[in-house]
Amino acid sequence: MADCLFCKIIAREIPASIVYEDDRIVAFNDINPQAPTHVLVLPRQHIASLGDLAEGDDAIVGEVVRRAAAIARERGIAAGGFRTVFNTNRDAGQTVFHIHLHLLGGRPMAWPPG
Ligand code: 5GP
Ligand code: ZN
Numbered sequence: 001m002a003d004c005l006f007c008k009i010i011a012r013e014i015p016a017s018i019v020y021e022d023d024r025i026v027a028f029n030d031i032n033p034q035a036p037t038h039v040l041v042l043p044r045q046h047i048a049s050l051g052d053l054a055e056g057d058d059a060i061v062g063e064v065v066r067r068a069a070a071i072a073r074e075r076g077i078a079a080g081g082f083r084t085v086f087n088t089n090r091d092a093g094q095t096v097f098h099i100h101l102h103l104l105g106g107r108p109m110a111w112p113p114g
Helices: 005-010 055-075
Strands: 018-021 025-029 037-043 082-085 101-105
Touching: 005 025, 005 037, 018 055, 025 055, 037 055, 055 082, 055 101
Parallel strands: none
Antiparallel strands: 018 025, 025 037, 037 101, 082 101
């Protein structure tokens, strides 16, 4: 998608600190980290928000979630615990409309979130 920031990162038109990629998924460090680990995990396929998911997207969403758990394990934060968040639309604070799973960890997390 021409005007999508994360599509531009995926296409390497904008630099990012990429921590994982394969033919379906890309993961990179958030530019404004909210925890010692703050990685965004996303499909290469442009899907604007969870509201735009189709039945055929189940597999890619599952892969994104499983990849976030794998990155947490690799970083040694899985046993202690980590948080995964999809922000959707205005009230949740979604600012980039290409679905991305926030993987946050490396410090205790409060609940409920702000
Ligand atoms: P959202 O608010 O849509 O759930 O999350 C968007 C995230 O993307 C934010 O945490 C923000 O810090 C991050 N972000 C915004 N622009 C860039 C960028 O150019 N590079 C990277 N790596 N992260 C970005
Ligand atoms: Zn996109």
